[in-house]
Every structure is written in C-alpha cells, then in structure tokens.
Amino acid sequence: MTNPWLEIPLADYESHMSLPAIAQAEMLAVQFSDALRRFSPESVAVIGCAGGNGFDGIPPETKRVVGVDINPDYIASASFRYHGRIPGLEFHVADIGSGPLPFCPVDLIYAAxxxxxxxxxxxxxxxSRVCRPDGRLVTVLQHPSPHVHAVSPSPYTSVQALVPLMRLISPGELAGCAAASGFDLESEQALVLKSGKEFTVQVYRHAVG
Ligand SMILES: C[S@@+](CC[C@H](N)C(=O)[O-])C[C@H]1O[C@@H](n2cnc3c(N)ncnc32)[C@H](O)[C@@H]1O
Structure with missing residues (x-):
C-alpha cells in the first residue's frame, strides 16, 4: 500500500493545518521556536518537516538545519522556500521508519x-543514531479522544486519507520506546487547542553515545 503521505498535496495539508478551527500549524511552529530558544542548539533536525513550518523562526546562531520528510514534493517545496535564507540548510527525503538516516548527528531533533x-x-x-550524546529529542503527540476526530474534518478532503494509517499513541508508550533507544524523558507539558484537541510536548535527553 502506498503511504498516504505521498498522495496528499502540500497545499491541502498546509491549508488544513492553518484553518482557524484547527490551528495546529501555528502551535507546532511555536513549540519548535520554544525548543530552539530553550536549548540553543548548533544543529537541529526537523523530522516530518513538510513544507518547513516554523523554519522562519530559526535563529542565525543555529549553524546547521536538517529537514527530513518522506514526501519528495514537500522537501522540494521546503527547499525552494528556504535555500539561501537559512545557512547550513540540508534536506533529505527519507522514511524514518526504515533504514539509517542519511545525515550526521545533531544537537536537537524536533519530531512533531x-x-x-x-x-x-x-x-x-x-x-537515536542521529542524535548527539546529551542532545535532545522534542516530540509533540496528539492524544486520543472520544470527543474529537483524530483527523479533523475540513474542505481539504485529501487529508482524510491519513485516517487508516494514523495511530494515536500515549505519551507513556512513547516514553517507554524512547527509553529503549537511549532517550530519557526530561519533561512534559500538556496543551489543549480551542478545537478541543489535546497534545503532549515531551523533551528527552539522549543518554547514549
Ligand atoms: C502531521 S505532519 C508533521 C507536522 C509538520 N512538522 C508541521 O509542522 O506541519 C507529518 C509529516 O511527517 C511526514 N512523515 C510521515 N511519515 C514519515 C516517515 N515515515 N518518515 C519521514 N517523514 C514522515 C509527512 O510527510 C508529514 O510531512
């Protein structure tokens, strides 16, 4: 089966996430910016970077920025938007679920x-193989809820193709798997959007070299 992410036009995805009733694009960009401010990394990788949401907020002190996504069209758009505007920028089309990732380790990984x-x-x-010892992994997870749709309804119906693939996981499940890969949970914070959707932001420290 083709991964549905390969079939959703970036314009549909970005329009869906930016709808005032959904408002997730802004939340994800704010969390990224907060992580950059908190850890001041020299190098950062954004996993599932789509079209580069939040890249506008990357400070000039960040020397290396790696964008990774499974969808080559998303990477092409992100590259078109940001090459020449952010120093030390590299993009990779890669599936984080299969095989080693094609870039050198970074200080901060943002996976939202x-x-x-x-x-x-x-x-x-x-x-784990692309996070430096003592580096951080910052994650954003969506909570399961009986009251809100996992994928919000919107005029951008192509996004609904994600429903069969999406598996909402608990922060505890992620923390357990992360620990097995050398990521120790350092802090977590709950977020609720006006839509009623709930999220958890977790910060992990990479304890192994
Ligand atoms: C919900 S979006 C993430 C949000 C995005 N960072 C933002 O701020 O809009 C999920 C992203 O992960 C990418 N993705 C999904 N599965 C992936 C995989 N196995 N490897 C790499 N990227 C993946 C999708 O193409 C999509 O761009």
Missing part, C-alpha cells in the same frame, strides 16, 4: 506529529 505514522521502535532507533 510524526510518531503517529511510523513503527515506533524502528523510528526511535534511527533517530
């Missing part, structure tokens, strides 16, 4: 709303 679509142990093992 991507673990819902991948085999956790394989993905975390691959991320």
């Amino acid at each position: 709303l991507v673990f819902e679509y991948v085999p956790l142990p394989a993905a975390l093992g691959n991320l």
Whole structure:
C-alpha cells in the first residue's frame, strides 16, 4: 500500500493545518521556536518537516538545519522556500521508519506529529543514531479522544486519507520506546487547542553515545 503521505498535496495539508478551527500549524511552529530558544542548539533536525513550518523562526546562531520528510514534493517545496535564507540548510527525503538516516548527528531533533505514522521502535532507533550524546529529542503527540476526530474534518478532503494509517499513541508508550533507544524523558507539558484537541510536548535527553 502506498503511504498516504505521498498522495496528499502540500497545499491541502498546509491549508488544513492553518484553518482557524484547527490551528495546529501555528502551535507546532511555536513549540519548535520554544525548543530552539530553550536549548540553543548548533544543529537541529526537523523530522516530518513538510513544507518547513516554523523554519522562519530559526535563529542565525543555529549553524546547521536538517529537514527530513518522506514526501519528495514537500522537501522540494521546503527547499525552494528556504535555500539561501537559512545557512547550513540540508534536506533529505527519507522514511524514518526504515533504514539509517542519511545525515550526521545533531544537537536537537524536533519530531512533531510524526510518531503517529511510523513503527515506533524502528523510528526511535534511527533517530537515536542521529542524535548527539546529551542532545535532545522534542516530540509533540496528539492524544486520543472520544470527543474529537483524530483527523479533523475540513474542505481539504485529501487529508482524510491519513485516517487508516494514523495511530494515536500515549505519551507513556512513547516514553517507554524512547527509553529503549537511549532517550530519557526530561519533561512534559500538556496543551489543549480551542478545537478541543489535546497534545503532549515531551523533551528527552539522549543518554547514549
Ligand atoms: C502531521 S505532519 C508533521 C507536522 C509538520 N512538522 C508541521 O509542522 O506541519 C507529518 C509529516 O511527517 C511526514 N512523515 C510521515 N511519515 C514519515 C516517515 N515515515 N518518515 C519521514 N517523514 C514522515 C509527512 O510527510 C508529514 O510531512
């Protein structure tokens, strides 16, 4: 089966996430910016970077920025938007759930709303190999809820193709798998959007070299 992420036009995805009733694009960009401010990494990788949401907020002190996504069209758009505007920028089309990732280790990995679509142990093992010792992994997870749709209804119906692939996981499940790959949970914070959707932001420290 083709991964549905390969079939969703970036314009549909970005329009869906930016709808005022959904408002997830802004939340994800704010979390990324907060992580950059908190850890001041020299190098950062954004896993599932789509079209580069939040890249506008990367400070000039960040020397190396790696964007990774499974969808080559998303990477092409992100590259078109940001090459020449952010120093030390590299993009990779890669599936974090299969095989080693093609870039050198970084100080901070930001992985927001991507673990819902991948085999956790394989993905975390691959991320462990590209995170420096004492580096951080910052994650955003969406909570399961009986009251809100996992994928919000919107005029951008192509996004509904994600429903069969999406598996909402608990912060505890992620923490257990992350620990097995050398990521120790350092802090976590709950977020609730006006839509009623709930999220958890977790920060992990990479304890192994
Ligand atoms: C919900 S979006 C993430 C949010 C995005 N960071 C933002 O701020 O809009 C999930 C992203 O992960 C990518 N993705 C899904 N599965 C992936 C995989 N196995 N490997 C790499 N990227 C993947 C999708 O193509 C999509 O761009």
